[in-house]
Amino acid sequence: MDTLLLSRIxxxxxxxxxxxxxxxxxxxxxxxxxxxxAWQRTGNDKWMEAxxxxxxxxxxxxxxxxxxxxxxxxxxxxxxPGFMETVGNIAGPLLAYEVLTAFFLEAVFLGIMLFGAxxxxxxxxxxxxxxxxxxxxxxxFWILVLNSWxxxxxxxxxxxxxxxxxxxxxxxFNPSMPYRLTHMLxxxxxxxxxxxxxxxxxxxxxxxRSDAVRATLRTGVFVGAALIPLQILAGDFHGLNTLEHQPxxxxxxxxxxxxRGNAPLLLFAVPDEDARENRFEMGIPNGASLxxxxxxxxVVPGLNDFVGEDGSVMHPPVAPVFYSFRLMVGTGxxxxxxxxxxxxxxxxxRAGVEGLPRPVLxxxxxxxxxxxxxxxxGWYTTEIGRQPWLVDGVLSTEQAVAAVPAPxxxxxxxxxxxxxxxxxxxxxxxILYLARKAAGGDSPETTTxxxxxxxxxxxxx
Amino acid sequence: MTYFGDPTIWLPxxxxxxxxxxxxxxxxxxxxxxxxxxxxxxxxxxxxDRMVASIGPFxxxxxxxxxxxxxxxxxxxxTAHGQILTALYLPVAIMLIGLILRGVAFEFxxxxxxxxxxxxxLSFYAxxxxxxxxxxxxxxxxxxxxxxxxxxxxxxxxTAVFLTVGxxxxxxxxxxxxxxxxxxRKAVGWAKGGIWGLILGLGAVSLASxxxxxxxxxxxxTMPEALFLAPLPIISAALVALLWIALRRLPTRDDxxxxxxxxxxxxxxxxxxxxxxxxxxxxxxxxKLTIYEAASAPESLFIVLIGTLFVLxxxxxxxxxxxxxxxGKATALSYE
Numbered sequence: 001m002d003t004l005l006l007s008r009i010x011x012x013x014x015x016x017x018x019x020x021x022x023x024x025x026x027x028x029x030x031x032x033x034x035x036x037x038a039w040q041r042t043g044n045d046k047w048m049e050a051x052x053x054x055x056x057x058x059x060x061x062x063x064x065x066x067x068x069x070x071x072x073x074x075x076x077x078x079x080x081p082g083f084m085e086t087v088g089n090i091a092g093p094l095l096a097y098e099v100l101t102a103f104f105l106e107a108v109f110l111g112i113m114l115f116g117a118x119x120x121x122x123x124x125x126x127x128x129x130x131x132x133x134x135x136x137x138x139x140x141f142w143i144l145v146l147n148s149w150x151x152x153x154x155x156x157x158x159x160x161x162x163x164x165x166x167x168x169x170x171x172x173f174n175p176s177m178p179y180r181l182t183h184m185l186x187x188x189x190x191x192x193x194x195x196x197x198x199x200x201x202x203x204x205x206x207x208x209r210s211d212a213v214r215a216t217l218r219t220g221v222f223v224g225a226a227l228i229p230l231q232i233l234a235g236d237f238h239g240l241n242t243l244e245h246q247p248x249x250x251x252x253x254x255x256x257x258x259x260r261g262n263a264p265l266l267l268f269a270v271p272d273e274d275a276r277e278n279r280f281e282m283g284i285p286n287g288a289s290l291x292x293x294x295x296x297x298x299v300v301p302g303l304n305d306f307v308g309e310d311g312s313v314m315h316p317p318v319a320p321v322f323y324s325f326r327l328m329v330g331t332g333x334x335x336x337x338x339x340x341x342x343x344x345x346x347x348x349x350r351a352g353v354e355g356l357p358r359p360v361l362x363x364x365x366x367x368x369x370x371x372x373x374x375x376x377x378g379w380y381t382t383e384i385g386r387q388p389w390l391v392d393g394v395l396s397t398e399q400a401v402a403a404v405p406a407p408x409x410x411x412x413x414x415x416x417x418x419x420x421x422x423x424x425x426x427x428x429x430x431i432l433y434l435a436r437k438a439a440g441g442d443s444p445e446t447t448t449x450x451x452x453x454x455x456x457x458x459x460x461x
Numbered sequence: 462m463t464y465f466g467d468p469t470i471w472l473p474x475x476x477x478x479x480x481x482x483x484x485x486x487x488x489x490x491x492x493x494x495x496x497x498x499x500x501x502x503x504x505x506x507x508x509x510d511r512m513v514a515s516i517g518p519f520x521x522x523x524x525x526x527x528x529x530x531x532x533x534x535x536x537x538x539x540t541a542h543g544q545i546l547t548a549l550y551l552p553v554a555i556m557l558i559g560l561i562l563r564g565v566a567f568e569f570x571x572x573x574x575x576x577x578x579x580x581x582x583l584s585f586y587a588x589x590x591x592x593x594x595x596x597x598x599x600x601x602x603x604x605x606x607x608x609x610x611x612x613x614x615x616x617x618x619x620t621a622v623f624l625t626v627g628x629x630x631x632x633x634x635x636x637x638x639x640x641x642x643x644x645x646r647k648a649v650g651w652a653k654g655g656i657w658g659l660i661l662g663l664g665a666v667s668l669a670s671x672x673x674x675x676x677x678x679x680x681x682x683t684m685p686e687a688l689f690l691a692p693l694p695i696i697s698a699a700l701v702a703l704l705w706i707a708l709r710r711l712p713t714r715d716d717x718x719x720x721x722x723x724x725x726x727x728x729x730x731x732x733x734x735x736x737x738x739x740x741x742x743x744x745x746x747x748x749k750l751t752i753y754e755a756a757s758a759p760e761s762l763f764i765v766l767i768g769t770l771f772v773l774x775x776x777x778x779x780x781x782x783x784x785x786x787x788x789g790k791a792t793a794l795s796y797e
Contacts, residue, residue: 059568066521067564071557073528076535078550081543084535089761092536096765099525099532100772107525108776108783111518115794119786164758402547412554419558423565430573 004401006409007079010416012383014071016376017420021065023375026140026185027192028058029133031219036126049212050219053438054196059114060430064423066107071416079409080390082400087163087391090156090171091146098142106135137185144184148177150391151382152245163394175245179238180382186231187378190335191371193224197342198368199435201361204353208439214353221346224339232332236291242382243292246392247301248314249385252321254288259302263288268326271318276304316387320380328377331370338367468763473756475766476537477745479773480530485734487526489631489727494520496632498563498589499625500651501582508644509582515639515791517567522780524560534745536765538755541745548607552595559591571794590625597624597662604670606747619665626658631730634722637711639791645719649711652722656708659726660701663733667694670740674748677740690739697732700725 032055039047073095076084084091112120112128120128155170156163165171197220203213243250255271255278256263265287269278289298306315342364345355390397494516504512535542546553562584570581601617633655636648671678681690707721743751756762 056568056572060565060572063521063565063568066524067561070524070528070560070564073531073535074546074553074557077531077542077546078553081539081547084539084542088536088539089758092539092757093761093765093768096532096536097768099529100768100776103525103528104522104776104780107522108779110521111783112786115518116786118795162758165761165764168764402543404547404550408550412551415554415558419561423561426565426569426573430569433574434572 001406001410003404003406003409004398006406006413007401007404008397010409010413011075011079012380013413013416013420014068014075015379015383017416017424018065018068018072019375019379020372020424021061021068022136022140023188023191023371024061024195025058025065026133026136027188028054028061028195029129029136031192031196031223032058033126033129033133036129040122040126044211046211046215049210050216053212053434054216055114056434057195057199057431059110060427062106062110064427069103079402079404080400081402082395083390086161086395086400087150087153087156090149090153090163090165093165094142094146094149094171098139102135102139102142106132106139109135140184140188141181144181145172145174145177148180149174151180151386152176153391153394158394163391176238176241179234179241182234183231183238183378186227186234187371187375189227190224190231191375193220193227193339194335194364194370195368196220197224197339198364198366199431201356201364202368202432203435203439205358205361205365206436206439213439217353218346221339221342224335225343228332228336228339232336235329235332240292242385243301246385248303248306249316249321249382250292251301251303251306252316252318252385253325253381254292254300255318255322256288256300257303259299259305261289261297261299262286263292263298263300265291266322269322271322273318314388316385321385324377324380324384328374328381331374331377334367335370335374338363468759469753469756472759472762472766473537473752476533476756476762477742477752479769480533480537481734481738483526483530483533485731487523487530488734489730490519490523490526492628492631492730493635493723494523494632495563495589495593496628496630496655497636498585498632499593499629500632500636500648501586501589503651504644504647508647510793511640511644511791512636513567513570513585514794515636517794518783518787520564520567522783524564537757537762538745538752539757541750541752541755544746544750545603545607548609549599549602552598552602556592556595556599559588559593559595561588563588563592593625593628594621597621600624600666603747604666605673606749616665616669620662623658623662623665626655627662628658630655630659631723631726634726638719638723641712641716641790645712649708653708656701656704659729663697663701663729666733666737670737674740676748680740693732693736697729700729700732704729 032051035047035051035054039045039051109128109131113125113132116128117125149171152175153163154174155165155167157166158164196216200213200217200220204217239250239253251257254263255266255269257276257278262285264281264283264285266278266281266283269281269283271278286296288300289296292298292300303315303318307313338360342356342360345357345360346352348355386392388396388398390400497512497516501509501512531542534545566581566585566588570578570585573581598617598621601620602613604620605613605616630652633648633651637645637652640648671681681687704722704725707718707725710718711722712719741747743753745752745755
């Protein structure tokens with residue numbers, strides 16, 4: 001394999017591993033703030049218990065996010081020097097503002113949030129929790145501004161092959177930013193909702209009948225049920241925005257080769273890029289036209305429009321975009337059915353958690369990770385869908401890569417992959433261990449909510 | 462912008478100063494928590510917990526200074542960022558994996574099943590070692606002008622060891638400040654060993670830099686500059702001597718002067734850093750690229766500078782707040 005492909009896989013691997021943590025911490029930060037405020041308002045200790053359990057998951061996730069984020073900041077220079085050399089005047093300030101307004105804020109107040117509860121007044125601790133949540137969200141804002149600008153670059157001019165900013169407001173609020181940011185924040189909310197529901201369901205199945213586990217299971221299900229329709233709507237708007245600015249990506253998502261009206265919505269197919277056609281097509285007639293153009297005869301762009309006279313292909317690789325898009329949408333619908341089904345079962349005759357049959361509870365357990373699957377699939381869709389460009393129409397991925405020898409990239413890639421695989425296993429088993437411990441036996445949490453023994457039990461050490 | 466003179470002159474300089482400041486703050490702050498990691502195998506299990514407790518609330522913010530430093534390099538001097546990081550590809554990768562291993566260990570060693578704690582302790586130690594060694598190696602390569610030859614590798618291997626031992630010194634100095642009893646006495650012993658890393662490291666860098674580059678030699682050894690510069694090595698040597706004397710008397714019975722080694726080591730790191738900055742100015746890639754040649758467009762730098770001037774004092778403010786909240790001797794980390 002050549003340096004370009006290896007570097008892309010390496011960046012993809014680092015990015016994929018990194019995104020798992022912020023996807024959880026962005027929304028979990030706000031969720032913890034909500035638990036904390038609910039406890040302060042009601043005085044009901046179940047909220048404090050929920051806080052104490054999930055703050056540990058937050059700490060684990062945050063640690064992974066910090067260290068893999070540091071990796072990201074170096075990757076630009078080690079593997080993609082052409083990126084900053086060409087668009088550094090725009091990417092630079094955005095990244096700098098992320099570090100200045102988000103990273104320090106979350107890092108410093110995380111210390112107080114995790115370990116400072118006994119050293120500061122209650123309101124300061126709540127404020128620290130708020131600032132951590134705010135910091136993670138700010139971080140998402142800046143990085144999605146930059147990412148969106150790479151998809152829909154505006155507000156700049158090229159001088160001697162280097163981009164110079166001409167309109168910062170246009171850069172900040174570039175055409176795809178509002179859609180991408182909304183889509184990502186909702187994705188984070190869903191990831192956390194299903195994680196909380198799934199882990200709580202597991203605790204319930206392990207025999208945990210505490211008020212805290214009831215409260216978090218209910219919270220997870222209802223937050224998930226509330227967010228998923230919004231996400232489907234936001235995703236649809238995002239798709240229309242992509243159709244306007246990156247039609248080649250939409251063509252790959254739909255697996256549509258020829259520009260045409262009455263384009264079907266393909267439920268399944270095997271795109272064959274050599275033959276430039278699909279095999280084993282199965283679709284809903286007029287579906288793609290209806291979704292993208294809102295009428296059956298609407299003309300949908302085809303991939304063949306993006307092949308140059310000389311045969312140069314200027315559209316993304318079709319199969320990965322096509323499959324990951326379907327994986328994302330499929331996961332989204334699984335989320336819809338499960339959360340709505342569970343919500344209906346729980347509200348009917350005010351049955352609560354007891355209204356959930358065991359198969360539904362068991363279904364929630366693997367769905368705890370559904371947010372990760374959908375988020376990754378969505379990112380693969382949009383990022384592979386941007387190829388062959390790094391910055392759409394401005395800089396190709398090939399132009400930006402470093403001339404590092406391929407074996408060097410390969411060896412570091414293997415090292416990263418090994419570390420990431422080990423950490424993922426450790427992360428998931430740690431959450432399972434925490435859940436098992438919380439579900440297990442006498443549960444002193446319910447009897448001594450703020451006592452000394454509790455301090456010893458949940459202490460970081 | 463024109464009110465302040467030529468922005469293509471003062472903006473790169475301002476960013477070089479900001480970057481230098483971030484690197485210095487990083488080296489001191491992460492230096493002590495990396496040093497604590499390097500010292501890990503020498504401690505008893507209960508002491509290990511206390512050692513982690515002394516850095517637990519800070520390590521994350523400490524590492525953010527590295528992100529800021531590398532961010533400024535990326536933002537202000539993009540060409541240099543590419544050249545330096547591709548030249549240091551492998552040590553950077555080793556450092557990053559080291560940072561990952563130690564960073565996750567903080568939380569995992571406390572939350573994973575007790576049977577796994579030994580593994581996470583190992584991960585914390587190995588990660589700290591990888592990070593410290595690769596940073597020292599990169600320092601050596603940078604001084605050698607990023608040239609890949611057996612002689613430069615050998616020198617970088619030496620600075621790798623010296624910086625790691627130097628970090629263990631500042632780590633021990635931190636533990637003298639933040640702990641008490643047997644662990645504190647032990648830390649005094651570690652500091653007595655670690656101070657050699659400081660002495661040898663300072664010596665190696667001071668000797669090698671002028672020998673490698675005639676330009677640096679001339680900057681230090683021509684009159685009258687040599688006279689103005691003389692206090693720098695003299696004060697450093699005096700501070701090391703003071704440390705040496707202090708370490709023989711610590712810990713004192715009423716814990717007075719527990720702050721002394723840590724404070725003095727900050728001063729020594731700062732002096733050494735100023736010396737290096739003076740040697741290399743105006744180059745950001747040694748002998749190849751100056752800060753003025755490598756700088757981004759002034760408009761972009763100006764936007765970042767405005768933000769930095771507003772936000773950096775706030776960052777420093779709440780960093781100080783956090784060190785105040787967790788002042789005094791380290792206690793067991795608790796979420797309560």
